[in-house]
Amino acid sequence: MTTTDDRTTAAAVDPGPLIKLTIADCAAKVLHSAVTLGVFGALAEGPADEEQIVAATGLHPRMAADFLDALAGLGLLERTGDRYSNAPLAEAYLVPGTSTYLGGFVELTNETLYGTWGRLTEALTTGAPQHLDPDKGGFVGDKHKDPEKMKRFFAGLDAYSDRMGAELAGRIDWSRHSSFVDLGGARGNLASVLVREHPHLKAGVFDLERTRPLFTEHVGRLGHTDRIEFTGGDFFADDIPRADVIVLGHILHGFDTDRRRELLRRVHAAVNPGGQILVYDRMIDDERSNAERLLSSLHMRLVSPDGSEYRIGDLNDWLAEAGFTAPAAQPLLGTHTLVTATR
Template identity: 70%
Template sequence: MTSTEELAAGTPVSPGQLIKMTIADCSAKVLQSAVRLGVFSVLADGPADAASVAEAAGLHPRLATDFLDALAALGLLERDGDSYRNAAIADAYLVQGRSGYLGGFVELTDQTLYETWNRLTDALRTGEPQRLDPDKGGFFGDKHTDPERMKRFLSGLDAFSDRMGTELADRIDWSAYRSFVDVGGARGNLAAVLVQTHPHLAASCFDLERTRPLFTEHVGRLGLTDRISFAGGDFFADPVPAADVLVLGHILHGFDDEKRKSLLRKIFDSVNPGGRVLIYDRMIDDDRSDPDRLLSSLHMRLVSETGSEYRAADCQAWLREAGFTSTSAEPFLDTHTLVIGTK
C-alpha cells in the first residue's frame, strides 16, 4: 500500500523518513568535524579510551562521549566498553597520510557545500547561480589568486582522482595505447596514477596556464617530471594536444549541451586514429530516478550558470555526432558513469 493509499484508508503514515531527511546534515557535520579534529588519525595505531581520544583530538569532555558514540552509531568507529577503534571504512579512507585518504574531500565539502546549498531557495526563485564570493567568480571564489587555497582545494580533489585513476588503470586495456592527455588534469594526480601503473604510457595534462606552477610542484614531488608533461591552454580557445586516449573527468558537467558538443568535436580531432575518449561524470540515470545523481545535477546548476549532469545516452549521441564510430557506457565506481568513444 502506498502512502497515498494509507492516508485514504486512514492508516497513520510515519514521519520518520521526513525527519531523517530534515536532519541528514547533522551526520555529515559529525563526520566533517571528526576529520578536521583528526579523530581517525588518533586511532590509527589501535584502540583508545574516550579520555585519551578526547585529549589527543582536543575534544571538550562535555561533548566527547556523545560525539564518539555518534561516530560509532554511524559506523565510523567501533566501541567496546569505553574503548574505541576505527571501523574498517574509516581506517581505509580517513586516516591522514594513508594512500586512500579521502579526508581532503570531506574538508572540501565542509568548506564549500553548505554555505552554497543554504542559498538553494534563492537560486530556485531567481535561476541565478549562488557563489561563495560573487565578486571573484566561481562557487569557491577565485582559488587561483591564492596558491595555498588552491593547494587545499586540489588536495581534496586528489582523493577522487586517486580512485578514478586506479579504476581507469585497471578497467581499460592500455596495452594498445602509448599516450594519453588528461583534459582539465589540474596538477596531474590522475595522470600520475596511470603512468605509475602503466609505465609504457606517455602522459600530458592540459589545463589553464595558471595551473602550471601547481602541476610542476606536485609532479616534481612525485618524481614524475620526466613522465608527465603540462600543456597550458583553454580547451575552447586553444588546440587540444593529440594522443591515443583523451580523458575528460568532471568536465562536461560544467557546460551546456552546445558547449559540450563543441568540445567533443575538438576532442575527436585530437584523438589519434584507433584511439579513444574516456568521459566520466555522475551522469543521470535514464529514467531520472536516482536521487544522488539528481542532487549532483542540481548542485551543478546551483554553482554554475550553465552546468548540470546529463544522461549517458545523450553523451553517446554527442560522441557519434562528433565522429566517433562506436560508443559504450558502464557503471564507474558505484557513483559515476564511464562513457567511451572510439575513433
C-alpha cells in the same frame, strides 16, 4: 481543516524517513568535524578511551561522549566497553597519510557545499548560480590567487582522483595505447596514477596556464616530471594536444549542451585514429530516477551559470555527432558513470 481520513492516512505512513531526511546534514557535519579534529588519525595506532581521545583531538568533555557514540552509530567507529576504534570504513579511507585517504575530499565538500546549498531556495526562484563567495564568483572563488588555498582545494580533488585513476588504470586496455591527455587534469594527480600503473604511457595534462606552477610542484614531488607534460590553454580557443586517449573527467558537466558538443568535436580532432575518449561524470540515468545523480546536477546548477549533469543517452548522441563510434557505459566507483568511445 484536518479530517478523520487525513489522520488515518498519516497514521498509516511512518514519518521516520522524512525526519531522517530533514536532519541528514547533521550526520555529514559529524563526519566533517571528525576529520577536521583528527579523530580517525588519533585512533590509527589502536583503541582509546574517551579521555585519551579528548586529549589527542581537543574535543570538549561535555560534547565528547555523544559525538563519539554518534560516530559509532554512523558506522565510522566501533565501541567495545569504554574504548573506541576505527571501523573498517574509517580505517580504509579516513586515516591521514595512507594511500587511500579520502579525508581531503571530505574537507573539500565541507568547504564547498554548505555555502552554496544554503542558498538553494534563492537559486530555485531566480535561476542564478550561487557562488561560494558572491563577491568573487566562480566555483573555487578566488583560490587561484592564493597558492595555499589552491593547494588545499586540489588536495581534496586528489583524494578522489587517486581512486579514480586506479579504477581507470584497471578498466581500460592501456596496452593498445601509447599516450593519453587528461583534459582539465589540474596538477596531474590522475595522470600520475596512470603512468605509475602503466609505465609505457606518455602522458599529458591540458589545463589553464595558471595551474602550471601547482602542476610542476606536485608532479615533481611524485617523481613524474619526465613522464607527464603540461600544456596550458583554453579548451575552446587552443589546440588540444594529440594523443591515443583523451580523458574528460568532471568536464562536460560544467557547460551547456552546445559547448559540450563543440568540445567533443574538438576532442575528436585530437584523438589519434583508433584511439579512445573516456568520459566520466555523475551522469543521470536515462529514466532520471537516481536521486543522488540529480542532486549532483542541482549542485552544478548552483555553482555555475550553465553546468549540470546529463543523461548517458544524450552523451552517446553527442559522441556520435562528433564522429565517435561504439559508445559503452559502465558504473564507476558506485557514484559515477564511465563512457568510452572510439575514433
